[in-house]
Amino acid sequence: MSLNKNKMVREIGRRTRLKNRDVQLVLEALVDVWTEELVAGGRIELENFLVLEVKDLDRGEHPGYLQSGGNQYKAPRYAKRVIVKASKSIRAKLKGEK
Numbered sequence: 001m002s003l004n005k006n007k008m009v010r011e012i013g014r015r016t017r018l019k020n021r022d023v024q025l026v027l028e029a030l031v032d033v034w035t036e037e038l039v040a041g042g043r044i045e046l047e048n049f050l051v052l053e054v055k056d057l058d059r060g061e062h063p064g065y066l067q068s069g070g071n072q073y074k075a076p077r078y079a080k081r082v083i084v085k086a087s088k089s090i091r092a093k094l095k096g097e098k
Contacts, residue, residue, distance in 0.1 A: 038082060051085045 003011075009027065013020040034044055034052070043053040056078065063075040086094070 046087075048087050048089045050087055050090065051083075053083050053085075055081050055083050057081050 005024075005027065009020050009023045012018070012023045012027075016023070037044055038052060038054050041054050043051065045051045057080065059075060059077050059079070061077070063077045066073045066075045
């Protein structure tokens with residue numbers, strides 16, 4: 001099963017009895033706030049769920065090459081990556097533990 005934005009809005013609306021439009025506005029605002037925080041290099045921690053953070057990546061003096069559309073480009077030495085870590089409780093549930 002895949003949970004996209006529309007399904008999420010409907011399910012949250014059903015569970016909270018809020019109007020779908022209100023739920024959609026809240027979700028869009030949440031994504032905007034999170035995006036701004038990550039772009040600023042911050043960290044987002046949702047207790048008992050996940051952690052999102054930005055890590056700086058240094059590929060060294062010889063970063064290699066990237067391929068796109070049949071063309072090859074020199075990879076930048078420095079890059080930023082968004083790292084997602086599941087909480088301990090999520091990891092335990094995925095392993096089948098309680």
